[in-house]
Amino acid sequence: MTITHVAIVDDHRLFREGLATILAAVPTIRVVAHGARPSEVLDSPEAPAIDVLLLDVELDGPPARTTIATVRRTRPDIRVVVLTMHRDAVLRRTLLDAGAVDFVTKDTPSRELVDRIARAAHADAAPVTFPVDLVTEARAGSPLSDRELEVLRLLAAARTNAEIAADLQLAIGTVKRHVYNVFRKLDVGSRVGAVAAATRLGLLA
Numbered sequence: 001m002t003i004t005h006v007a008i009v010d011d012h013r014l015f016r017e018g019l020a021t022i023l024a025a026v027p028t029i030r031v032v033a034h035g036a037r038p039s040e041v042l043d044s045p046e047a048p049a050i051d052v053l054l055l056d057v058e059l060d061g062p063p064a065r066t067t068i069a070t071v072r073r074t075r076p077d078i079r080v081v082v083l084t085m086h087r088d089a090v091l092r093r094t095l096l097d098a099g100a101v102d103f104v105t106k107d108t109p110s111r112e113l114v115d116r117i118a119r120a121a122h123a124d125a126a127p128v129t130f131p132v133d134l135v136t137e138a139r140a141g142s143p144l145s146d147r148e149l150e151v152l153r154l155l156a157a158a159r160t161n162a163e164i165a166a167d168l169q170l171a172i173g174t175v176k177r178h179v180y181n182v183f184r185k186l187d188v189g190s191r192v193g194a195v196a197a198a199t200r201l202g203l204l205a
Helices: 013-024 038-042 064-074 089-098 110-121 132-140 146-156 161-168 172-186 191-201
Strands: 004-009 029-035 052-056 079-084 102-105
Touching: 004 013, 004 038, 004 110, 013 029, 013 110, 029 038, 038 052, 038 064, 052 064, 052 110, 064 079, 064 089, 079 110, 089 102, 089 191, 102 110, 146 161, 146 172, 146 191, 161 172, 172 191
Parallel strands: 004 029, 004 052, 052 079, 079 102
Antiparallel strands: none
């Protein structure tokens, strides 16, 4: 029987300890480490044994995509599975592109999570397949254009549409269209929401 060694990173202690307890009951899984920050597990004595890293998106510190890219570069043997409360198409695609092998919402049944951990652990033997709706939504979320990123950064600086138009030498109607596209692509309805989503995705780094 092959044992998959799992580490959990989540800043909600009750959640990660509860998840560790659930996974500990699975004969084919051994939870070797868990902590509130990636460094707590990746720098631990148990780190060399990790096969699958369950990584929460909403953590203090570097954006999740930076952590994933670092793990893929320094520990390519570790398979990163993202855990999140968000059903965000752009976030999904961003993190999968960064090197995560799966994207799992926290309302996923425990049995399904166990299956997806097993698939992630054997990603080299058989590439992980994602649910059709995840793939469709991820592909639908277009990245921001360079101009939209400029507008987003000015939104984060609390600039008004008129000020953005002056800064970028654009017509105010053009700025409004860019703002609309930013909101649409990030699936938000306000400037505050756009900045929060962009921060989560590491777009303002």
